[in-house]
Amino acid sequence: MTDEFERIARLRTRFEGAENTHVLVGIGDDAAVLASGTGNLVLSVDTAAEGVHFERHFAPWSVIGARAFSAALSDLAAMGATPRAALSSLIVPPAFPTAAFNELNVGLAEAARDYACPIIGGNLCAGQQLSLTTTVIGAVEGTGTLRSGARAGDLIYVTGALGSAALGLTLLQRSAAERGPAFVTRWQRPRARIDAGRQLLGIASAMIDISDGALQDLGHICEESGLAAELEAERLPLDPGMRELAVELGLDPFALALLGGEDYELLFTLPAASAPPPLGTCIGRMTDQPGPPRVLAADGRVLTLDGHGYRHFGG
């Protein structure tokens, strides 16, 4: 094991090359300094903990690092913000191999360059359970796209496809990755929808990223907007072969699409009278009927799904 300060010195080198013009002081002082620039600042923090969000055999360490970074940035995407910088705070077991530690940080560094979002500071701490806590800072005009802006009658859209990451996670949990490598990749390598979020800024009336399951995340828009929602199951965008593989594995594809988390797609609403959005699939509409979001089958029946999206501490 190498010493804390040696490690930090190496990280300082490792995280170089993603700097942008806003970074005035990066790693190496008591704090980092960022030019405030124009627009307002958007701030969010997300944790990925071993045994909770991932198992170490689910992906190479560099992929686990990059995945944690993307998951954190997904919250900036959901605001319509542009990433400016990140802070990486790691809790690392004393016996964690140095090679794995290095790989993890290679993944973080690659993701930082990929998103042009430099890691300008952080913290390193010994502890029982490996965790990556990533703080992200972005810039946005106004307040970005909030959860609270939906109106009754607004149409509900989603980017990309739903449930593929949850299917991939199930394959990993069952040690059956070879049955659907494309779905495993969807879980391992999510992409924060930064560009989509920026395109939808000023167009979407409300927006959220799908981290805990589409239905639960839509529930947050309902709650903050004081509304309910109705989804049509047959409209849910699924990746090719997703439905078939799910059924083969004895899983409900609609449950995966609606309750499975970690797609990191954007779910957003749009006034029905607006022009169609530049991207996304319409999956339902906001209503003013009281109660949680409902899902309608093709024949108009209300679907009953077993369970809800991911929640810490049960519930």
Place this chain on the structure above:
Amino acid sequence: MTDEFERIARLRTRFEGAENTHVLVGIGDDAAVLASGTGNLVLSVDTAAEGVHFERHFAPWSVIGARAFSAALSDLAAMGATPRAALSSLIVPPAFPTAAFNELNVGLAEAARDYACPIIGGNLCAGQQLSLTTTVIGAVEGTGTLRSGARAGDLIYVTGALGSAALGLTLLQRSAAERGPAFVTRWQRPRARIDAGRQLLGIASAMIDISDGALQDLGHICEESGLAAELEAERLPLDPGMRELAVELGLDPFALALLGGEDYELLFTLPAASAPPPLGTCIGRMTDQPGPPRVLAADGRVLTLDGHGYRHFGG
């Protein structure tokens, strides 16, 4: 145990009342929004983990929460920055009592109000080991006071007294708090030296906060400034009774003052020709002799201290 979203809803209420005019969107959306305002932004993150930074019998939970917040803000003090906002990311064992969880957050909320530094977001995650990761955002003119600005011949100053927190921690570890309650308080209730840091902005040539031990933290200024340093042991500011109690307990008061961490005082340098600073005690000077900081006894001998400041992962 209560559900994650119920907990977050309660925290949203609990953290109210510290808002400042810069907070445009607080807890409850994908991310918080802060007006960028004038000046540059200063960003830092710090973790307090149970079993590493504290034991649960060392202080009431509210004190542990407030302490973690102060420790994080101390890095802003060392830059000469003014706190603007914070994000609180907690990892909480599933069996952690709800009453303790509430108390911990009462402490965080009180500290946030106390420093006028609202908690505008965060993350809540179940995990094996309790940890509090606090991201702090401040504002500063220019780049603040860096570690790298010291020059050979500059005098070295420190605010407050050294080693009291380390003595208090030793009392707690030995279950002997009653022998020095004032020192225990110094460990339990550190105060981030925000006002001192602001007063010294533009005056100090380099500055750092003392979290890992004065000698080790001075070593960072030496390294970043490309210099060495010489301290005079007899000049070290000690709290009344500190030396006597340390000796009674079989401890070296100089080792406590120089190697003991968590005083969260500011250590800074000043050109020798400058007017005396508005606060602080002169304890030595920067030199251009190669090597680590040296400590001289009253008779001019170089003191040998057993050990070094706190380091994760040994070293």
